[in-house]
Amino acid sequence: MLKHLAGRLAEALVALLLMSLVIFLLSRVIGDPVALLLSDSATEADRQMLIAQLGLDQPGWRQYLTFLGNALKGDFGQSVTAGREDALHLVLSRLPASLSLAGIALLFTLVVGILLGVLAAVTRGTVADLAVRLLALLGQSAPSFWLGIMLIYLFAVKLGWLPTSGFGGAVYYVLPALTLGLFTLAAITRLVRASMLEALGSEYVKLARIKGVSEWAVVLRHALGNSLIPVVTFMGTFFATMITGAVVVETVFAWPGIGRLAYESIMARDFPVIQTVVLVITAFFILANLIVDLLYLAIDPRMRARS
Amino acid sequence: MPRDLSFKFALGLLILFAIVALIGPFFLEHDPLRGSLRARLDPPAWAPEGSATHLLGTDRLGRDVLARIVQGARISLAVCVVVIAIAGTIGTALGTLSGYVGGWLDRVLMRVVDLALSLPVILLALLFAAVVGPSFLNIVIVISLVLWSQYARMSRGETLRVKNEDYVDLARTSGLGHAAIIFRHVLPNIAPSLIVVATLQVGVVIILEASLSFLGVGVPPPNPSWGGMVAEGRSYIVSAWWVSALPGLAIVLVVMAVNVVGDALTDRINPGLKGRGA
Secondary structure: HHHHHHHHHHHHHHHEEEEEEEEHHHHHHHHHHHHOOOOOOEEEEEEEEHHHOOOOOOHHHHHHHHHHHHHOOOOOEOOOOOOOHHHHHHHHHHHHHHHHHHHHHHHHHHHHHHHHHHHHHHHOHHHHHHHOOOHHHHHHHOOOOHHHHHHHHHHHHOOOOOOOOOOOOOOHHHHHHHHHHHHHHHHHHHHHHHHHHHOOOOHHHHHHHOOOHHHHHHHHHHHHHHHHHHHOOHHHHHHHHHHHHHHHHHHHHOOOHHHHHHHHHHHHOHHHHHHHHHHHHHHHHHHHHHHHHHHHHOOOHHHHHOO | HHHHHHHHHHHHHHHHHHHHHHHHHOOOOOOOOOOOHOOOOOOOOOOOOOOOOOOEEOOOOOOEHHHHHHHHHHHOOOOHHHHOEEEEEEEEHHHHHHHHHOOOHHHHHHHHHHHHHOOOOHHHHHHHHHOOOHEEEHHHHHHHHHHHHHHHHHHHHHHHHOOOOOOHHHHOOOOOOHHHHHHHHHHHHHHHHHHHHHHHHHHHHHHHHHHHHHHOOOOOOOOOHHHHHHHHHHHHHHOOOOHHHHHHHHHHHHHHHHHHHHHHHHHHOOOOHHHOEE
16 A cells, blocks of 8 residues: 555656646746846846846756756746746735635535435436436536626626625635536536445345335435445546636636636746746645545545555 | 437537538628627617517627627537547557557556646646637647547557457457557447547537637637637626627537437447546
């Protein structure tokens, strides 16, 4: 098991390193940093001095190593926009808004998704089952940017129940979290429904029924427990969907998180910030998958026995 | 029973989408690119002030929304076809080779696939698109770069399954070359699973393209792309909901149909895949 973990950790590091290389190469192509940093009145001498200062006269591989070394020390440079803020500081300051939104969305989708999945499986073939499946189909098919705008139109503009966008107390979370979560909610519902149906038809559930275990206990204790394993398997994917979904959803709702920061910095060609934000998001991405691996080992006895 | 009904309905919807995309633009009454300033933000025909001239209303430049949705269908379909052709060919070639040859090539290629699958898709696409600028060609390259890995993984797994079958052994002992074995015996047998992947990806491609266009790095204006239209209508959502709502509805309908058809195909062709598309 330790060997397995070490392997996964090494893989994660390679992924992060590769992403840093991709970002480094792309950011050199995106825009000429010198042109961005120089004022209009700068002379050719100023230009040369800045090039030397930024290390752009060095060979590419050397620049990359310097970039990596600085990154390890937490130095990602400064934003090239007016504020000239420290890039890492800027990204970290936007992190709480994103994490709280993703956390609430994930919690909501897990609870509601499992409930709906169980409901649909238990009432298989009825109107309730059909309604849940239709909702799941809609959730998997609606693009989040459109869904967000429609929710704003309905609940903020027409009904006036919730704020249209922005960041603040609990009411500000409802629409963005719903938008961010609906796709995952649909996926969880489908997964739980399918694995519940499988479990309900299995030998051990039949045995429990023969032994006279009540229907509630059969569903909750015997069937549900095993049905949750696939949900855990896909948790990494779900979390990943939330992180990348944040770019679109935070833009729609003017949410001050790293998703919108990523979008804004790419649009402004602010390459120190782009590098930082993409690396931070990738790191979260990889971390999420590692945690899921661990959870999986803990939850599934078969995996433990094998390793 | 309702499952079969929904499958037929979804298939019908997809065929309609293809027909609209292919020949719809020839039957348009209005030019999707040119508007009339006197007809700005006209509501759709069923609204109180609507008129039959513009069935689905007009946008902020007075362009016919229906005409733009029809033209947008063509762009969506074109992106799908080209992306799936490129990503499918590259992914299948690498995956099949990886599974057939095995050894270090397989190990290296599968590591690359794992890496490709572990990177944040939209972010990568946004980065590439921002570097090379918005254009049809770039959209296609970006989305293909992101999606080829799924074909590679699938075709590798399927090749591993097929390559030790008796008929492949027989072909080998009868002196058939490797290329001939791959083309005549391996590929035809792994094709059904790949078709399932391709079907499920139509929805993914449409949503990715729409999202990129929505974020302003997709199909450049004035060309109508469904995602771009939703973005343009966003500022007028209070007074003219149809500009955003209707192109988005087109996306939902097509992607929904694709998902229903894809699920049904998965059930029929390769039940082992179930749930993996989630």
